[in-house]
Amino acid sequence: MTDHEKIIEVKELTKTFGTFQAVKAISFNVDKGDIFAFLGPNGAGKTTTIKMLTTLLHPTAGSIKLNGFDPQTQKNDTRKSFGIIFQDPSLDDELTAYENLEFHGVLYNVPKALREKRIEELLKFVELWDRKDDLVKQFSGGMKRRLEIARGLLHHPKILFMDEPTIGLDPQTRNHIWNYLKELNKKEGITIFFTTHYMEEAEKIAKRIAIIDQGKIILEDTPEAIKKQTQKETLEEAFIALTGHQVREEEATAKDQMRLHGRLWTKR
Amino acid sequence: MKTIYILWLRQLKRYFRSRARMIGSIGQPLLFLLALGFGFGPIYQKAGGGDYIQFLAPGIIAMGILFTAVFSGIEIIWDKQFGFLKETLVAPVSRLKIMVGRTLGGATVAMVQGVIVLLISLLIGFRIQHWSLVPLAFVFMFLTAVLFTAIGTAIASKLDDMQGFQLIMNFLVMPIFFLSGALFPLEGLPKALEIITRLDPLSYGIDGIRGTLANGSHFGLGIDFLVLTSSTIIFLILGSYLFSKIEI
Numbered sequence: 001m002t003d004h005e006k007i008i009e010v011k012e013l014t015k016t017f018g019t020f021q022a023v024k025a026i027s028f029n030v031d032k033g034d035i036f037a038f039l040g041p042n043g044a045g046k047t048t049t050i051k052m053l054t055t056l057l058h059p060t061a062g063s064i065k066l067n068g069f070d071p072q073t074q075k076n077d078t079r080k081s082f083g084i085i086f087q088d089p090s091l092d093d094e095l096t097a098y099e100n101l102e103f104h105g106v107l108y109n110v111p112k113a114l115r116e117k118r119i120e121e122l123l124k125f126v127e128l129w130d131r132k133d134d135l136v137k138q139f140s141g142g143m144k145r146r147l148e149i150a151r152g153l154l155h156h157p158k159i160l161f162m163d164e165p166t167i168g169l170d171p172q173t174r175n176h177i178w179n180y181l182k183e184l185n186k187k188e189g190i191t192i193f194f195t196t197h198y199m200e201e202a203e204k205i206a207k208r209i210a211i212i213d214q215g216k217i218i219l220e221d222t223p224e225a226i227k228k229q230t231q232k233e234t235l236e237e238a239f240i241a242l243t244g245h246q247v248r249e250e251e252a253t254a255k256d257q258m259r260l261h262g263r264l265w266t267k268r
Numbered sequence: 269m270k271t272i273y274i275l276w277l278r279q280l281k282r283y284f285r286s287r288a289r290m291i292g293s294i295g296q297p298l299l300f301l302l303a304l305g306f307g308f309g310p311i312y313q314k315a316g317g318g319d320y321i322q323f324l325a326p327g328i329i330a331m332g333i334l335f336t337a338v339f340s341g342i343e344i345i346w347d348k349q350f351g352f353l354k355e356t357l358v359a360p361v362s363r364l365k366i367m368v369g370r371t372l373g374g375a376t377v378a379m380v381q382g383v384i385v386l387l388i389s390l391l392i393g394f395r396i397q398h399w400s401l402v403p404l405a406f407v408f409m410f411l412t413a414v415l416f417t418a419i420g421t422a423i424a425s426k427l428d429d430m431q432g433f434q435l436i437m438n439f440l441v442m443p444i445f446f447l448s449g450a451l452f453p454l455e456g457l458p459k460a461l462e463i464i465t466r467l468d469p470l471s472y473g474i475d476g477i478r479g480t481l482a483n484g485s486h487f488g489l490g491i492d493f494l495v496l497t498s499s500t501i502i503f504l505i506l507g508s509y510l511f512s513k514i515e516i
Binding site: 076079090135 | 358
């Protein structure tokens, strides 16, 4: 693995909803096999960026290369390359844990025997194997999260996107999951791209960090370099020094705004 | 094929697991059959129309299909709100396949609903006139089911939340039902009403079911089949197009 092998290349990426510019001409690269943290206050444009990287949104301008593919024109190749754990739950509550994974496996064309083996492995790993035949609607928030993480790994993606994956999880589970992911990163060279509001998590786990605020990347470097550059002891202090003390709009309002723009947009 | 199958299977599982939905969706057709069937029966008989249940049952079968099918299509809004749609949209599967799998699943569920209503109407006195035409009746039922699931999908692709649901029920589904000839014969209507019933695709579904299970098709089975098939194709294309444009 060379240092120069880029698995994500983003150039001048921009997304506008109506008059609201959510992402403003950002550029960054992620090396293959890296663990990359994408940090920023609420409403900074993290989720919008992830949606563009994962083919869910069309960029207004700019270009993306993901595992060598363009998410706009080579959708299926791009989609095969990554797994994603969304910020909001995305399981089918009316299906069982097992069925949710099976559904995913079939959509990603994982052969039956392999699928069964991996589902068992992953469910055992997230400690849900004994609940595999229970409907997901009976699960707690933490259990759903674990199931989603298992699902994101089922098709052995090259890149794993995680939008605030550890939100609502207790420290034990968080540790357990990160240890597994680090192991996977080391053994299989899977690239991990994640967002989080837990700065100590990013500091401990990420090899590189990009800090985004108001749609612009303000800094991209290793955690050590960021601390050094801002002359702060911890990443949290550095983060606040870089993005200011002002409390941001709640995520929900930002999303509502986006929905409103989206609606105006689709109605033309 | 496997992906279409798993999407189809998901719709079926969701339906059969939701007992409330099954019972709820049988309640309404049953009420219509009993209240209207026996309520208007004597008058219909006096007017020389014969047995009203015999006339009404195909209309109510189609009603069961219509409501379930539109609802199945509209379920996409739930999937949007509960996030599951994202899971299917980032998968390496074409949107067309997703749409086809979902639509076939929804249509199958609606078809099951129609068969249940048919069985209920047999219990309360409906008599099938031509048993040999039953398979053909099923074809008409299935086409109706696919058509209205596709319409539901097309609408749901443009909506973000359930606020619009009442609007759709009151300004689309109810008019489609009441102006279709489900409850009254299409002969000798005022001109305006006649034109509307001719524009309503459900009219042809009901006419096809009535023409095969009971007696007397108004438009002729050939016309029914032609109109139903072509409008199904049109709405499948429209639904696929709108579904492919969804951004979340």
